[in-house]
């Protein structure tokens with residue numbers, strides 16, 4: 001109801017703006033398009049919710065820490081026997097806080113009903129496990145509480161095995177039941193897991209991801225296999241080169257790609273970067289992070305309307321082509337040429353690699369990246385990849401090496 005009213009008001013505002021009768025209440029900051037044109041007067045209103053940078057960044061705050069999932073949650077019963085669904089390496093859908101709460105509430109109310117089935121699954125799991133199966137087949141939550149270290153998994157998960165491409169994150173497995181969850185990995189060189197259970201593939205190999213109840217020490221486990229991706233590959237319309245997601249003028253993201261905010265790894269890496277800068281006496285902040293396909297569409301169309309397409313293409317990305325849609329790009333502090341050469345910009349260029357970021361559109365590389373120098377726009381690729389790119393640049397004497405040059409790919413509109 002409230003949403004509807006808001007949207008209608010926005011539409012009315014937009015119509016008024018178009019007619020030129022009132023000045024716009026809602027405007028988009030210049031920061032929204034990677035434009036350096038601080039002189040431009042492209043303030044315009046947008047018909048729709050959450051279209052401007054201000055609301056977007058608010059949203060990021062809420063969403064970046066929310067665990068994400070690939071598909072609608074399956075019930076524990078169906079998932080227990082189905083491990084094939086776990087092969088999709090990419091998490092594209094973000095749950096809203098309301099959805100998460102709903103899932104948690106559902107789990108609470110259905111936990112009791114599932115007890116019999118859980119026991120059955122436990123029996124199966126135990127009988128297939130090697131040593132202590134005979135004594136643990138009848139393990140219940142109550143008895144587990146009295147045992148100091150349970151031997152078999154008793155926490156049920158929506159998936160128990162996963163194949164992930166190195167560098168990608170697989171959304172958390174839904175835990176059947178309410179526990180005081182703590183997540184851990186058996187090998188951080190293969191895969192890491194955040195406090196919400198989102199798994200990030202690091203390097204080739206196999207490992208176990210475990211969720212443990214802090215109090216009862218009950219646990220559940222996911223067998224993770226990490227594979228390396230070589231060359232250019234497309235999965236669900238998304239382009240990866242050696243496992244790195246690419247969005248540039250050649251490679252677009254589908255409209256449906258929407259992480260809902262910065263990816264958790266990007267968010268966390270940026271927090272570390274900001275902290276390190278603060279320790280050195282510099283203040284850095286996220287001026288603009290995630291932007292959806294729809295938001296970029298509105299921004300771009302408005303620039304085309306005011307400047308014409310040829311000019312708009314020189315400073316604003318077409319929808320699907322903006323790196324901000326990846327949830328791995330951040331405009332730091334002040335997205336304009338006046339940020340160039342500032343102490344903060346110099347610090348950022350020198351240190352961002354250590355936190356897994358690269359200056360995505362370096363100086364003098366407009367013909368290669370398709371964008372002029374943007375000292376403020378950083379892209380998360382992971383520490384290992386960021387260092388590989390930097391080292392390659394040093395090795396070949398190309399200190400401003402771009403992602404395009406490193407991978408040997410183009411960035412040109414078709």
Ligand SMILES: [Zn+2]
Nearest residue numbers: 034330331377
């Ligand atoms: Zn940017």
